[in-house]
Amino acid sequence: MKRLSIVLHTHMPYVEGFGTWPFGEEWLWEAVATSYLPLLDVLDRQPGKVTLSITPVLADQLEAPGALERCLTFLREIRPASHALDEPDYPQLAYSAQRYVEAADALERRGDLIAAFRPHVSWTSAATHAVLPLLATDAGVRLQIETGIASHRARFGAWEGGFWLPECAHAPWIDHLLEEAGVHVTCVDWTNVGVADPRRTEAGIALVPLDRHGIDLVWDHQGYPSHGDYRDTNRLTPHAHQAWAVDGAPYDPERGHARAREDAARFVSDVTEGAVVAFDTELFGHHWHEGVAFLERVLELADVVPVEVAEPAAAPADIPPTSWGTGRDLRTWSAPRAGGLAWAQRRAELTALGAAASPRALRELLALQSSDWAFQIANDSAGEYPRARAEGHLSAFATALRDGSQDELRNLAPNLADWAFVQP
Template identity: 50%
Template sequence: MAAASDRGELALVLHTHMPYVEGYGTWPFGEEWLWEAIATCYLPLLELLDRRGGDVTLSLTPVLADQLAAPGLADRFAAFLRDVRRETHRIDVAGCREAGREEWAAELERAAGDYERALARVEALERDGRGLLGAFAPHAAWTSSATHAVLPLLATDAGVRLQLETGIASHRARFDGPARPAGGPPAAGAAPANPAHEWRGGFWLPECGHAPWLDPLLEEAGVHAVCVDLTDVLGRGSTAQLAPLQSADGPLLVPIDRATMELVWSDDGYPAHGLYRDYHAFTVHHHRVWSNAGETYDPAAARAQARRDAADFVARTIARLDAGAAALGRPALAVCAVDTELLGHWWYEGIDWLEAVLDEAAAQGLRIAHLDDALQRHPAVPVAEALAADLPTTTWGTPRDLSTWDAPRVADLAWQARALELRTLGGTAAQTPPSPRALRELLAVQASDWAFQVTRELAGPYPRERAAGHAAALEAALAAGADPRDDGAVRNLAPHLPR
């Protein structure tokens, strides 16, 4: 086994994103997705990061930040916890007891405490003036495009610039903007300024969607590093996955390491263990009381399993880095990137697992490093030296191409978005600048979420209805010409449009 300083380090990257659902529907789709993510993932994770998470790399999409900063959001979230989750747990507990299932009732009463703690936490954040968005301020290091558009599918350089500039401006204004005057209030919707945490150019490509023609535009926007999925290009498990690449025209391309990630995020990964809580089986009011093995959920046994899985993850990562460092002849860098919502929401025990990983890393001698810091220590290999052929367009979709967002089933959405982009940013629109309303509706149309949900059959008619609604609103805005009025239909979306 190599010495810890020789083997290299692990970067844990959590990509935090929620589609723009604020104000667009409730059950079964819409704002309730956001409320559940806040209650079961974001607030518990932020408590962990506040205690000890300085070395975890957190990306936060501008479209999620837009929603967390929306006026009245905390009140609506608190009302959901008090009026919906508290009541649905009460009804399900009573129903289980009437059916003679005391063990289910007891588990539901325990689980209801998760939502009570979330309520107490959000109320405390509101009292101290930070709010939901402010809780992210010490941790949100990487940003993304304005509305999580798959950038290789955009039709114009102007469209890419709009997504990049709006997203980066949002992040900088909220998380590393100028400090407010002494004694003065923060700007509306802004988290407390944090000059010590200034953005360092880290940018999460939505869906890891990368094409070489994007690199100059990324560099122009100030992006210095992106994560890419080159599993099919470099080979799964290849040591080439363990070093950053230098693009010819732009930022560092940092491969995510599926040999590490799939220990966590795959059909056979840790969350599938029989002791963990089943995400897919519900009570009448959409609560969960069963384990993956079909037994009544045992939280103590599940936490113990999370510790065992954390120890296994760290041991396997050390072995991966040791082998990689030996092959590379220098310390290796493994990037384990997952959607933040996996932790606590989809995988109920995921935050317990993450904390145990931090414990085990210290015990076993694994360095966990913030990705921005790690990239200062690992020399980049020029893309031309690492690859025998030109770099293709890649994503982390299934398969690792654009088909999740442009295959025949969703091609109409892709073509509609491109046609609207051309009308809005090119042709006659170039002579008459589009209104802010038109730009905001275009950004909403371009979100990756609508095609993803259709392809994965996740939300019934909701994504098509949302795409059609934003397209119609964009058509109306274009017909109105340069009218600067904004009727607020897209609420708090993209308030940092480029001027």
Template identity: 50%
Template structure:
């Protein structure tokens, strides 16, 4: 429950695996450029313009921040916008016009405007500053699935590097932490509390039941961390098969041109930004009406979305989000920052998580650990654990580079992409590369330079089995 009746918390989870410097297209650092142009910079613009957007809870993973501040990134991003994007759009526009398809040409010019606006905002050498200015939540160092980590030492490193990195870059942290993949298990309770984690999101849908009223209240772990259950009853309106982004007016992300551009709407017509924006406002109004109804009896509905879903995958998603701010004011829906909602709940007293929910859960498909440890990725899961045990057993002999390679290999993204089969052999190559580099470094400490591009600068030297996290 929240003070003053029902409320809605929107948590935006901002994350990409470490792709900077690791291949370009179709899989690699162009993911970073696309996300920055279509999502991160437009989102910063929204957050800067709208005082009421301060009620949104923004999480930025340390591994994403590591990439955005890496040397040369801003210059390569601008080159991508100035050269690659301008070139391919010009080619496609000319092609459509030569074949008499003026509507598609106009659609592409409107879409090119997104990249040109990003170019205007991409001054200086720091692409992360705007996001981090608004980011109140962090995550583990490289988005590892925390319940799959085998040792206290490796778990402490993931949490310590993540939280200290956020503090170093933002100068603040009130204890909000995104559990990667919403993966929670009671065995994490003590480590989360020791790391200073005060608030996190969990997905208890299959444990408490879809639409259960118990999703509308915070719960406490055995060590006192406040858990906010995400509310699938509302989230599914936006983020599920056949949800709002499938509406006819929105851009079709499946049909592509020769250069993989997307100038069509879901109904096959040329994409029309005015038509799409009208639909975004309609969907925002419907979403807020649903949220008002859902919280009519009080309580806190928490909706968590991948930030990249808004703008990058669902092009019109940021229009929808801004319209949600408008509609919340118009319909009397109270938007609340997750930290504020959790603090208010703690002041009143938060009950212990229900017994049936004191087990492992994720927001995967299914909502367990299968996506990251099932048959399709068993080799990755077992090898990650073996590497972790080797690094921890090495104690003080494990170098900074060894720990960085372990952090890189432990990213949840490699198993996720392998399970989904959406990135070819890229996740297999990336995992294998980090695993091999780690073995080399353990065999001959100092063989590799300490740095791994811009990843995890907070790692110094590994702890011994009885010491604290690396400093």
């Protein structure tokens, strides 16, 4: 039986309470319905195999007062109403409508999603998914890392040092900050630098390179989800439902799920022995409808184990900054297409440094630093929403810094009250 490790990184930007359709908190409700709830069933049946992270900013939203009640309203009322508008013309949508009924039932049954995930989550991440190598100061990196670790411990208990670098973005100069916070192991994408084996930095962090071949079997534009049998997530009915297969035929769930089981067997056959592969959790179910079935079959067919690191060799001294973005470097978040947001984030961070920033100001800074806004701007994937969100947090940061506001920014970073944001 082939041995491999699967890392699932679970993350959504802070959309709860910030808009609805077409961009806003309905992104989160869709991820809950189509990815998180089905995945929890798989993890409960196959415990202890997957290395799972949940970002603190996602956990903040899942715990926000009233959030899951609004999600349930979305599943019980809004989605059935929109299905009813399309089903007369697309009878195959009866299958899709039933999935939302089942999701609502599952959400009511589970109630507390943090409690449901608790047995399965072992890694944490930075507070709001900032690209750490692009932050301006050690204090800013510490704020992201240590707030994230504190969030994990408060919600999930014991932590053994596993940390997902947002966007897989690594640079040697953050290693000592990771080590001082207690990080022992993380993943890197060293596809372009030719290092395939785990390495240990001078600071003592084990860096585990991801197996790009194994990831691309799934993640590439020509990967498994592009097969004609699968549900097409891009072609939508007038009320934004998925009614077709990739090959243009009306979607047939039996055909799609049979293909997922076949591709799972093919994946286990083709992936490298001992590979470490990582995916955004939301790929499974949300962006690839049959992906949860694929994942469960892989867990049945392979010897899937948590990420483990023996004593690795020393890391090369000349490794450049890397990520799993375009070019495997930092350009996705810092190039002109990102609208200069990286520099606005850095200016705000430098302004806050030593300014006795209130918890509200720091929360706005954390929200501004999210990698999602620059990514969406660079890819033109969410209209004006990410730019408006970044500008809103920047403006609110300036206001809170000026008037010392102590009120809360919703449920973001609830353990931040005692943080002293100063350069040591």
